[in-house]
Amino acid sequence: MRTNLIYILIAFLFVACQKEATEYVFDKKPEERMAERNQELRSKLVSSADGWKVFIRTSAKGSGYGFYMKFNQDETVTMYSDWNNATATTSKTSTYSIRFIMNTSLIFDTYNYIGIMQDPQGSVNGGTQPNGLQSDIEFEYIRSSGDSIVLRGKKYQNLMYMLKATASEASEYNGGSYLNSINSFKNYFLTKINNYVAISSDGANYKMGMVFSPDTKTVSVQAQKPDKSFVSAVQGFGYSIDGAFFTNAIEILNIKFVSAKQKDANTMVLIDSQGKEYPVLQNPVPLADLIDLFGSAKTYNSIYVFGSASPVTAATLPPGVTSDFSAEFNGLISRFAGTSRTIDTLEFRLLNSTTALVKIWYWSGTTHFLADASFNYTYVDGTITLTNYTPAYSNANWTTRIAQIGSFVNWLQSGPFKADWVSSSIPGSPTLAGLYKKDQPNNFFYGRVRKQ
Amino acid sequence: MRKIFIYLILIMFSYSSCTKNEENLNIDLNKYPLDTHQANSELDKWILQNFNTPWNINVVYRFDRYYTDINRNIAAIDLAKVKPSLQMVVDGFTGPYTKLAGEAFGKVYFPKLWVLYGSGSYNSDGTMVLGSMSNARMLNLYDLNNLDPNNGASIRRRLRTVHHEFMHSLNQTVPIPLAYQSISGADYDPSWAGKSEDQVRPLGFVSPYSSSAYTEDFAEMLAHIVVEGPVWYNNYLLQADQTGYDRLKAKEAIVYAYLLNNFNVDLYELQAEVQNTLKTIYNAQDPADLSTGFSFRLSNGLVNTITFDPTASHYTTYGSSAAFNTVWNNYVTRTTGLGRVPDNLILTFTSANTMTLRVNYHNPTSGAVLQADYDFLYTTNANTGVTLFIKKLPEGTTTQHSNGQTSVMLPGFNEFLLPYLTNNIFVASYLPATIAPGNPLYRSFAGFSVNGVSTNYFYGPVTYK
Incomplete structure (x- = not known):
């Protein structure tokens, strides 16, 4: 019995010694x-x-x-x-x-x-x-x-x-080149508009538009799917010595863009996580359909042409575009000029969901006058139909100047019109949109777009 | 017996082997990654020499979240601001205390851990913490990236924090005398942010922050007296009403006794040392002494007379106001046409709110020299000097007052002098501006300029009561 106890105690002794060989869960202390x-x-x-x-x-x-x-x-x-x-x-x-x-x-x-x-x-x-x-x-x-x-x-x-x-x-x-490359990168996106990269995903081709905002240091991208819905992403970016690095990868349409690289003043590529390069291209017109941006409560509600106020010069149609409307436009300008009046702004505006205005601002001597008329409109599937022509909307000037406005009134009533982007042959031209006559696609009033 | 002995030995063995096992789990501190820094830069050597060696003070300038409010965003200090900040401490804190209280004082009482941060530690109410003191041991200083060693005001602001926090440190060793908290008793209010000095001064607080708690009050009293200096403090007292003044002086006495009795430091000697540092090293400027300001003297009835004598040479030397000269000349012309010639004006300030305007004039026919008196009321703002004159009615009854009402003297006065004085808002000050502080004649001339129109003024030699 006592011997047994001794054995047991000896066994304990070994058990205790075995503990000594404890393995670490990780390899070291x-x-x-x-x-x-x-x-x-x-x-x-x-x-x-x-x-x-x-x-x-x-x-x-x-x-x-x-x-x-x-x-x-x-x-x-x-x-x-x-x-x-x-x-x-x-x-x-x-x-x-x-x-x-x-x-x-x-x-x-x-x-x-x-x-x-x-x-x-x-x-x-x-x-x-x-x-x-x-x-x-x-x-x-x-x-x-x-x-x-x-x-x-x-x-x-x-x-x-x-x-x-x-x-x-x-x-x-x-050597101080960091600032130069930052400025070069900023300049690229300042002078080039409607930037996109062409990508393919799931058997469809996309134009992924992008906007770099140097103030907020964010880049936003957007693409329209075949079903007209949009996919988009916004991420921050920091400037690198040769472009920009996205501080989170831009994940869109199963592609992960990690950086942008500027190869020279006019060459920019996006790089994905696999190292594949996607050249940045410029679309002649905005990537989005005009109907998505143009409306009384949308991004733009006004198409306008303008001259300058000091010294007074007549409004001109933006260059780089060929439209039969220019003859009509020049006639309007010259009829006003014939009475010593100078049109400095001509505008088509969607005032609210039912009323559209045509506004003619003109100078007579040193006084600025407005002549305007209103229409009821419908805007369906990109087609604008003007009805219920009402001259002299905010004052009587439209009626007073009706002789100078002349055939322009008829032009306005010769719709329906298709509203769409206008592309200019001038590089770096501002975004232009126009009203195309449905039956004469080469005859369209056009100008810059804005929100008034 | 022998077997029991064997058991015991075996049991002992088994325990000893168990002890071995525990050894394996011990951490070898030689291999533990300690949070130590390489400290061999010039800056580190300088700190060693000026803080560690003499005072056993450890300066932590490398950002450590765990020495401050862990949940706040606080900027690290700029390397370039570390030495100027610490030099300020040497010049304006450790130096003066050591000079007055000896080395032993600092070795015992200076906080042993100083932690420096670049930005303030912001509270949710928009205010920020500039310093904090823990257990008489750790002193945190904030907002040091905005320290400008070439700007006396910037140094003063931060040195005030150092002295404030150190007072907490002393209070954490020797408690504040009980009598202190009863002085402003019920007026302590933790929500101090947004209060102005004007709001807390009548309650006997030296700053808005000191109204938050008696412990802060105590530290603020010392810091303001020592760092803002006697001129600032006296100005503050001068603007206080009787209650505020009495409370501030009572608190000052307790702070003085506390320092002297417990630490053998004389508050006013400490003040002198710190002021000397601020002025000789940091070119700090004291505010203008209110008690010697003209507007203060005038509003307290300490001004006797101001004399305008158009023939006096100082108007040639130091210039005069064309706008006022027109008024005077019109008055002279009008009155001369009535047979009397005004010679000069004396404004006698008979009290803190009454003034008698005397016109000295003569009769060119008889050659008689006479005086015409007109009584006015006035109010002067002690700080801004903005002064209003109002005609006092009824007019006095002396011979001179009667002279003023005669048909030869009154029309000119009513048409020119009276409207000039009562229709304008004036600013009382030492004039002319061409006699600047530093000129021996400064404060010997004074007068009034129309508020906002510095070219329209009158002045003359001033006498005081």
Whole structure:
């Protein structure tokens, strides 16, 4: 019995010793793994001698921002930013630290350009006090590959992407070319309108329109499906040295666009997650149907032509378009000119859901007069039908000037008209729309569009 | 017995092996990733020399969310602002205290952890925290990215925070005397934001924030007296009513005794040291001393006379107002036409709200020299100097008053002098503008200009009571 007890005790002894060989759930002790992970991020950051292209998203408006950062061994970081012209051309050095706070964290722990977005003061970044643009200066380390690091803001949870810069990119950033490429990118979308990329998805072809807003640092894209419904997306972007990086990928029609690259002043491509390039093209007219934008309560409600007020010059039809209406228009201008009156604006406006106005503004001496007439209208399937011609809508001038208005009245009553975009042969022409006679498609009144 | 011994040994072994197991789970702190920084920059060396070594103060300038309100967005301090901020502390805080109280004082009482942040720590009501003090140990300073070492006011604002927070630190060591909180007793109100100095001054508070709690009040009293300086403080007292004044002086006395009795620091010596720093190093400017301002003197009945004598040479040297000269000349012409020649004017301020206008004139025929008096009421705003004259009725009964009512003197007065004085709003000040502060004659001339029309004014030598 006692011997048994001894055996049992001896057995206990071994059991206890077996515990010694406990395997870790992970391969090492926690403090070792913490230290390793910190070291992994630190050496990764410092290892890129040419620094990193860095992009962050902010929560306040979804705006994106681009940076170039060079991390040094002595816990200093030098950066440029696309925040403004000065930050794009003048570098600023501050400190960073890598600490383990629930996860390995990169902290920009003294003020630098990345602190501008995080700053609570609205006076610094235009955001709302006390949260600024709702951004972070503390980021946790998520993952990395050979030439990229992904971190996540600790408070606002936005991802920070770091892409390894090449030697030539580094010298461009340090040589002050960042601002030039930002301006070149802005200029591309300032001078080119109706931009789109052609994409195919699920057996259909699409023109995906895009608008880059340099003020809000967001890009919005939109495409119309065969069933006329729209798909769209909005994401922030930060400027890169050769284009823009989307701070979240634009996911649309099963394609993930990750960046835009400007190859030269007139060549731009979008790049998807597979590295495929999609050239940016310009449509001669807006991608959307006019009927979706034109109406008394829509984006535009007025088609107009204009001259200038000082010195007074007569209205002219926009160039680069051939329309039989120009003879009618010139006759109208010259009949007024014959009585020493100068038409400076001619406008067709959808006043409300039933009434359309034709307005003629003209100068007599130094006085500006308005002559207008109203119609009832219907606008169905792109066709505008004018009825119930009523001269002298807001005053008697239309009646007084009826001799000079002359055959234009007949033209107005010769509908129905098809409302549609007008394309101009002049590059960079503003958006034009017109009223085409149904029976004479070459005879159309046209001009710029606006909301009045 | 022997077997029991064996059991015991075996049991001991089994325990000892168990102990071994626990060792394996111990964390090897040598491998633990500590939150330490490389601290070998010039700045770090300077901090070591000026804070760690003499005071055992650890300065945390690298952003750490866990030393402040964890849920707030607060900007990190700019590297370029760290040294100016700390230099300000050396010049305006540790220096003066050490000079007055000795090194031992700072080694014991200076907070040992200073944490610096770039932006303010914003409250939900739009106000912001500029500093905080915890357990007499951790002192946080905020909004340092907006510090401008070349701007005395900017330094003053932040140095006031330092002294304010340090007073909390001392209070966390030696409590505030009980008598203090009863002075403004029921007037403490936590919602201080949006209140003005004018609202809290009659209650005996030195700033709106000090009205929030007696602990803040105590710290604000010290910070304002020491950092804003005697001129500012006296101005503040001058604008207080009797209750406000009495309360402020009572609080001041307690703050003085608290510092002297507990820490052997003289409040006024501390004030002098800090003011010296602010003025010699940071070129801070004191506000204009209200008590020597003309409008203050006038509104308190401390001005005796102002004399306008058109023949005096100072009008040639320092200029005169064409607009006023027209009024005077019209008056002289009108009265001369009636047989009397006005020579000069004397405004005698007989009290804080009454003034007698005397016209010295002569009779060219007889050569007699005479005086005509007219009584006025006036009000002057001590701060802005805005002054209104109103004709006092009934007119006085002296011979001079009767002279003023004669048919030769009254028409000119009624047509020119009376409307000029009573139809305009004046600003009382030291005039002319060409005698600036620094000129030995400054404050020996004073007068009135029409509000908003700086070219329409009259002035003359001033005498005081």
